Amino acid sequence: MDHDLSALVREGDLRAVQMALSALHDVPAVVDELERQDAVTRAVAFRSLPKDLAVEVFEDLDPSLQSELITQLREEAGELVLALDPDDRVGMLGELPAFVARRLLDGLDADERAKTTALLGYPPDSVGRRMTPNVVSLPAGLSVGAALDRVREQEPDAETIYVLPVIGPTRRMIGVVSLRRLLVTDPMAAVTDVMREPILVHATDGQEDAARVVRDHGAVAVPVVDGEDRVLGLFTVDDAMRVLEQEESEDLARTGGAEPLSRPYLATSVLGLVRSRIVWLLILVVAAMLTVNVLDYFEDTLVQVVALALFVPFLIGTGGNAGAQAATTVVRAMAVGDARFRDLGRVVGKEVLTGFLLGIGLGCVAFVAAAAFVGTSVATVVALALIVVCTLATTAGSLTPMLARRAGVDPAVVSAPFITTFVDASGLVVYFLIARAVLGL
Amino acid sequence: MDHDLSALVREGDLRAVQMALSALHDVPAVVDELERQDAVTRAVAFRSLPKDLAVEVFEDLDPSLQSELITQLREEAGELVLALDPDDRVGMLGELPAFVARRLLDGLDADERAKTTALLGYPPDSVGRRMTPNVVSLPAGLSVGAALDRVREQEPDAETIYVLPVIGPTRRMIGVVSLRRLLVTDPMAAVTDVMREPILVHATDGQEDAARVVRDHGAVAVPVVDGEDRVLGLFTVDDAMRVLEQEESEDLARTGGAEPLSRPYLATSVLGLVRSRIVWLLILVVAAMLTVNVLDYFEDTLVQVVALALFVPFLIGTGGNAGAQAATTVVRAMAVGDARFRDLGRVVGKEVLTGFLLGIGLGCVAFVAAAAFVGTSVATVVALALIVVCTLATTAGSLTPMLARRAGVDPAVVSAPFITTFVDASGLVVYFLIARAVLGL
Numbered sequence: 001m002d003h004d005l006s007a008l009v010r011e012g013d014l015r016a017v018q019m020a021l022s023a024l025h026d027v028p029a030v031v032d033e034l035e036r037q038d039a040v041t042r043a044v045a046f047r048s049l050p051k052d053l054a055v056e057v058f059e060d061l062d063p064s065l066q067s068e069l070i071t072q073l074r075e076e077a078g079e080l081v082l083a084l085d086p087d088d089r090v091g092m093l094g095e096l097p098a099f100v101a102r103r104l105l106d107g108l109d110a111d112e113r114a115k116t117t118a119l120l121g122y123p124p125d126s127v128g129r130r131m132t133p134n135v136v137s138l139p140a141g142l143s144v145g146a147a148l149d150r151v152r153e154q155e156p157d158a159e160t161i162y163v164l165p166v167i168g169p170t171r172r173m174i175g176v177v178s179l180r181r182l183l184v185t186d187p188m189a190a191v192t193d194v195m196r197e198p199i200l201v202h203a204t205d206g207q208e209d210a211a212r213v214v215r216d217h218g219a220v221a222v223p224v225v226d227g228e229d230r231v232l233g234l235f236t237v238d239d240a241m242r243v244l245e246q247e248e249s250e251d252l253a254r255t256g257g258a259e260p261l262s263r264p265y266l267a268t269s270v271l272g273l274v275r276s277r278i279v280w281l282l283i284l285v286v287a288a289m290l291t292v293n294v295l296d297y298f299e300d301t302l303v304q305v306v307a308l309a310l311f312v313p314f315l316i317g318t319g320g321n322a323g324a325q326a327a328t329t330v331v332r333a334m335a336v337g338d339a340r341f342r343d344l345g346r347v348v349g350k351e352v353l354t355g356f357l358l359g360i361g362l363g364c365v366a367f368v369a370a371a372a373f374v375g376t377s378v379a380t381v382v383a384l385a386l387i388v389v390c391t392l393a394t395t396a397g398s399l400t401p402m403l404a405r406r407a408g409v410d411p412a413v414v415s416a417p418f419i420t421t422f423v424d425a426s427g428l429v430v431y432f433l434i435a436r437a438v439l440g441l
Numbered sequence: 442m443d444h445d446l447s448a449l450v451r452e453g454d455l456r457a458v459q460m461a462l463s464a465l466h467d468v469p470a471v472v473d474e475l476e477r478q479d480a481v482t483r484a485v486a487f488r489s490l491p492k493d494l495a496v497e498v499f500e501d502l503d504p505s506l507q508s509e510l511i512t513q514l515r516e517e518a519g520e521l522v523l524a525l526d527p528d529d530r531v532g533m534l535g536e537l538p539a540f541v542a543r544r545l546l547d548g549l550d551a552d553e554r555a556k557t558t559a560l561l562g563y564p565p566d567s568v569g570r571r572m573t574p575n576v577v578s579l580p581a582g583l584s585v586g587a588a589l590d591r592v593r594e595q596e597p598d599a600e601t602i603y604v605l606p607v608i609g610p611t612r613r614m615i616g617v618v619s620l621r622r623l624l625v626t627d628p629m630a631a632v633t634d635v636m637r638e639p640i641l642v643h644a645t646d647g648q649e650d651a652a653r654v655v656r657d658h659g660a661v662a663v664p665v666v667d668g669e670d671r672v673l674g675l676f677t678v679d680d681a682m683r684v685l686e687q688e689e690s691e692d693l694a695r696t697g698g699a700e701p702l703s704r705p706y707l708a709t710s711v712l713g714l715v716r717s718r719i720v721w722l723l724i725l726v727v728a729a730m731l732t733v734n735v736l737d738y739f740e741d742t743l744v745q746v747v748a749l750a751l752f753v754p755f756l757i758g759t760g761g762n763a764g765a766q767a768a769t770t771v772v773r774a775m776a777v778g779d780a781r782f783r784d785l786g787r788v789v790g791k792e793v794l795t796g797f798l799l800g801i802g803l804g805c806v807a808f809v810a811a812a813a814f815v816g817t818s819v820a821t822v823v824a825l826a827l828i829v830v831c832t833l834a835t836t837a838g839s840l841t842p843m844l845a846r847r848a849g850v851d852p853a854v855v856s857a858p859f860i861t862t863f864v865d866a867s868g869l870v871v872y873f874l875i876a877r878a879v880l881g882l
Contacts, residue, residue: 026640152624155625161621179621180603183589183596183602215679217469237678238678244685249777252693252696252772255697256857261770264774265780265788271798273770280762281803284762289810292754292755296814299751303747310733310737313753316758317725317761317861318725318729321725324857325699332690337473338706339706339707343477347707358719361715361723365726416765421758424758
């Protein structure tokens with residue numbers, strides 16, 4: 001986009017704002033542009049959108065920005081909420097202060113309100129919150145032809161019609177049939193003859209687990225059921241993709257030792273960025289004080305051979321890198337299901353050996369380089385310490401995330417930065433013990 | 442799974458292997474189980490699968506394991522290849538030695554061979570390699586009723602029938618219509634009246650870009666066209682999800698300073714793990730020698746005030762953490778499109794300020810802790826250095842990935858570990874310069 005939206009808004013040139021936005025070729029581009037603006041520009045620019053486009057754009061906005069917009073555009077809010085799909089509505093209401101949410105719910109008709117509050121009844125990270133209740137179910141007694149008629153009839157209200165749960169008496173799901181299958185089957189056949197075993201998720205299942213079910217089966221949507229297998233809605237592949245993307249963002253943020261941002265980057269204030277990082281940094285700072293203790297303890301050795309100090313950052317930096325490699329590899333292997341807790345022995349065994357081999361390789365290189373600086377005896381200490389530190393680092397890097405997952409903690413949280421700090425402290429102990437032994441101090 | 446497959450295979454109890462696998466509830470579970478086994482167990486277990494299940498399992502296996510299996514099961518290979526969809530076939534052939542791939546292509550009939558070699562003609566990471574050529578196109582002249590008949594006719598060969606490109610003369614795509622739309626429209630209407638502007642990708646587009654188009658539009662599939670807008674195939678949402686997942690794995694691996702694994706973790710040998718990491722570690726080791734140079738240069742200062750050495754790991758560890766936070770945040774913001782190169786100024790501005798504020802917060806904490814160890818003068822040095830190092834770290838952490846992307850390098854490659862190493866070296870310089878100034882050395 002060549003125009004600077006915020007400048008146009010400041011100049012009050014609303015026609016130009018409107019033209020700049022309509023020059024964007026599709027909804028994602030407009031969403032993208034709005035998410036990059038400050039709150040005021042976003043609100044003004046949003047108001048300049050034609051009604052239909054506004055609803056589509058609003059549905060795709062980050063929920064934190066949706067609720068911000070709502071409070072800014074209070075008078076129009078009810079109308080906007082009315083136009084949303086129930087699952088998008090829930091994403092937004094969940095972010096709003098309770099009294100605002102209640103007021104907005106009041107604006108809905110009884111049927112819409114029932115759907116929305118039903119979704120709000122499920123735990124915050126459950127798939128129940130993300131499902132669409134607008135599903136076309138087929139009673140078991142229907143013929144294929146009658147089923148197609150029913151689909152045509154209910155299509156205007158449905159989010160997708162490609163996956164159709166088949167329900168028995170008491171609304172219990174007994175199978176699922178795709179629109180594709182219906183279309184190519186003799187209209188006189190019974191629906192129950194063409195349905196297949198359903199892949200399903202429960203409304204209280206976690207969103208991420210449900211999203212992985214969708215991904216692993218390459219499904220367009222999966223039915224969401226309650227404890228008695230009654231159909232509550234559908235979880236669609238586009239929502240699954242969003243859930244997985246958000247999860248990746250969280251994992252990546254935590255791998256870097258920060259809390260995930262609750263809003264898009266450019267819409268996050270500097271104080272928001274500080275908040276997302278300061279707690280972890282403080283914890284890590286306290287942990288890093290361990291290294292001061294270790295060095296304090298070995299201060300005599302350090303005074304005797306100051307050359308040892310030269311290699312401290314080198315040694316712990318390399319150990320930290322080796323640990324981060326192991327941690328990110330193992331965290332990812334767990335995330336995609338390639339490694340489970342029952343593989344603990346195999347994983348740690350592999351990593352111990354990998355770290356040892358890496359240490360030998362790096363130790364040889366470090367020996368040659370260090371010998372040039374400080375002679376062969378300190379170089380021997382550095383090389384030996386590197387072997388132990390690398391082995392330690394890969395072991396800690398693999399063990400910690402697996403134990404964390406077992407203990408119910410997100411493995412990404414305790415990965416790289418924590419392992420680095422642990423390896424820093426224990427690596428220094430190893431370094432000085434080897435130095436005392438080799439140099440005979 | 443309670444049974445240990447490899448033990449059953451070693452005992453030669455093939456009936457038990459078969460039973461153990463058929464006890465798994467679905468295809469993803471079998472794939473998952475096979476990917477965790479060693480090569481021999483995998484081959485034997487695979488052979489025990491019933492034919493239909495074998496084809497489905499094979500399609501979902503990691504391509505590196507597919508080609509391994511193929512060479513192990515040579516006599517049956519042709520038959521297996523024949524049963525695969527063309528896009529899955531290409532995923533596998535691309536991994537095989539050329540002469541094996543050629544021999545397998547020979548086993549296909551002319552039509553299938555043409556489809557497969559066409560896909561193989563596109564660059565390795567292009568969406569052309571991942572699209573399915575089995576698409577149902579609708580000539581512009583058709584009525585909706587005739588279009589539905591055509592869909593029914595061609596359905597057995599199609600990968601999906603939910604997205605239907607509409608083509609004009611010379612096979613050029615002029616629009617797209619969903620099966621949903623066809624189903625609810627009067628059969629006498631013209632297809633051209635209900636089609637809409639297509640969201641499309643070009644066969645030579647990168648797989649990741651194409652996958653993001655699918656995700657951003659929440660599409661079930663998007664048409665893939667050549668330079669003249671002729672329809673070549675469809676890129677489906679399940680393939681898009683796999684592409685994005687693989688990209689995430691690569692990003693995460695590189696964030697940890699390792700090359701992505703080409704096979705599932707447990708199927709990767711220790712030497713494979715070493716190979717994926719050693720090059721980056723060696724590069725980082727050479728870079729880390731910079732810190733040795735810096736300390737060597739300031740050795741006199743270090744000898745005068747050994748207490749300074751105590752805080753070296755603390756200082757650079759904390760700087761590294763702050764840099765890693767900034768880098769992962771910015772890399773992610775770029776990956777999801779929240780920050781672009783043109784936002785460089787805003788991003789770096791935010792990060793400089795964030796780093797400065799974090800440095801002040803941490804500096805206060807560090808001052809109190811350090812004063813207890815070594816008195817207020819060295820503590821002042823540590824606190825001041827921490828402020829500069831944190832600012833430096835977040836600046837480098839945001840600038841480096843953005844410049845890397847601009848230079849066409851994957852930002853994840855140059856993120857955390859490189860920034861840490863850079864911050865280590867320059868942080869030490871800052872530390873000793875401040876020490877000399879404050880302590881009057």
